[in-house]
Amino acid sequence: MEKNVGSLQEQALKRKERLKALRDKKVHVISLSSLYSALRELKLRNYTPEDEELKERQVPKAKPASVEDKVKDQLEAVNPEPIIEEVDLANLAPRKPDWDLKRDVAKKLEKLERRTQRAIAELIRDRLRGSEEELAGAVGAVGVEQGDSE
Template identity: 45%
Template sequence: MEGLDINSLEEEALKRKKRLENLKRKAENEKDTHKDNLKPKFRSYKPLDKTLKEDSQEENGKDTGIEEQIQDQLELLKTPITIDEIDITNLAPRKQDWDLKRDISKKLEKLEWLTQKAIAELIRERLKMNQESIFEAVATAELQSEKSDLKQS
C-alpha cells in the first residue's frame, strides 16, 4: 500500500462524518418544517372548532391577491394586439393523424427497405429461371443445328 497515507485516510473519514452529520441535521430540519405545513386549509368549508376557525380566518384574509391578478389580466386585455406578431401558420389545425404518421415513420422506412430487398430477390430468382430456360433453348438450338449438319453431310 504505497500510495495510501494513514493521515489522509483519517482526514477523509472525518470529512465523511461531518457530511453525514450535516445531512442528518438537514433531514431533521426538513421534518420540522414539514410538520408546520400540515395545517389544514379550509377553502370551501367553515370548521366548527374554534382553533380551526381562527386559522381559517387568518388564511381568508390573505386572499386579496386574486383581485390584483384579475386587474392585471383586464389591463392586459386593454392593450392592442398587433396582427404582425401572430403567426398564421400556427393557427391552422393539424390533421388528426399527424402523430400517428410521426410515430410510424421509422417502422415504415424499415418496411420499405425490406420490401425493396424482397423485390430484388424475386427479380434475381426470375432472372435465374429465365437464364436456365435460355441455356436450354441454346442447347436445343445447338442440338438441332448439329442434327441438321449431320443430315446435310
C-alpha cells in the first residue's frame, strides 16, 4: 500500500508544479500586455485637451489636398500629346469577322474567276457566230428580195 501512497504523492507534487508553471506563465503574459499598453502612445486627433501634458500628444490637423491641383492633373492625363503624326486608317479599322474565310477561299475564287471569264468569252463567240449566220441569212434574204424586185 505504501507504494501507491508514494506514487500518489509524487503525482500530486507534479500536478502542483504544473499549476504553478501555468500561473507564472499567465502572470508573465499579463505583465507583457501591461508593458505593451504602457508603450503604446496616446494620440489625440479630434479632442483638444486642457492639460498641458495631454496637449503634447495631440496630432496636428491634417490639411486637405487642393481640389484644383487634382483636377488639373487629371485633365492633363486625359489629353496626352500625340505621339504619331500619321495614322494608317487601314491598320486601325477592325477587320470584318469573315476576313480569314475570304483569305482561305481566295485561291479557289481565282480559279473560278478564270473559268468564268473563259465561259463568258465562249458564249460571246457563239452569239457572234449565230449573229453572223443570221446576218448572212438576212443579207441573202435582202439580196433575193432585191433581185426579184428588179
